[in-house]
Amino acid sequence: xxxxxxxxxxxxxxxxxxxxxxxxxxxxxxxxxxxxxxxxxxxxxxxxxxxxxxxxxxxxxxxxxxxxxxxxxxxxxxxxxxxxxxxxxxxxxxxxxxxxxxxxxx
Numbered sequence: 001x002x003x004x005x006x007x008x009x010x011x012x013x014x015x016x017x018x019x020x021x022x023x024x025x026x027x028x029x030x031x032x033x034x035x036x037x038x039x040x041x042x043x044x045x046x047x048x049x050x051x052x053x054x055x056x057x058x059x060x061x062x063x064x065x066x067x068x069x070x071x072x073x074x075x076x077x078x079x080x081x082x083x084x085x086x087x088x089x090x091x092x093x094x095x096x097x098x099x100x101x102x103x104x105x106x
Contacts, residue, residue: 003050004043012036 015035049057 004048008036008039008043011039 012032012035015032
C-alpha cells in the first residue's frame, strides 16, 4: 500500500516535471515546495485511510455485526423462555387457586 508521504511525493514529482519548463531553477524549487506543502496540508485535513486501515475497520464492523446478530438471537430465545415460564406460572397459579376453591367448597 502506498504511504501518504510517497503519494504526495509522487504528485510533487509530476508537478515538478510540469514546472520544469518554467524558467529559472529557484522558481521551480519554490513552486515544488509550495505545492508539496499545500498537498500535505490538504491530505492531512482529509484524514485519509490506507487500504489496510479500511480493511481492518471493515473486519471489525463485520465481527460487530455478527455479535449483534448473535445477541439479538439470544435475546429472542430468552424472551420466548420468559413467556413460556410466565405461562406455566399462570397455569400453576390457576390450578392452585382452583384446588383451593375446591377444598373450601368440599
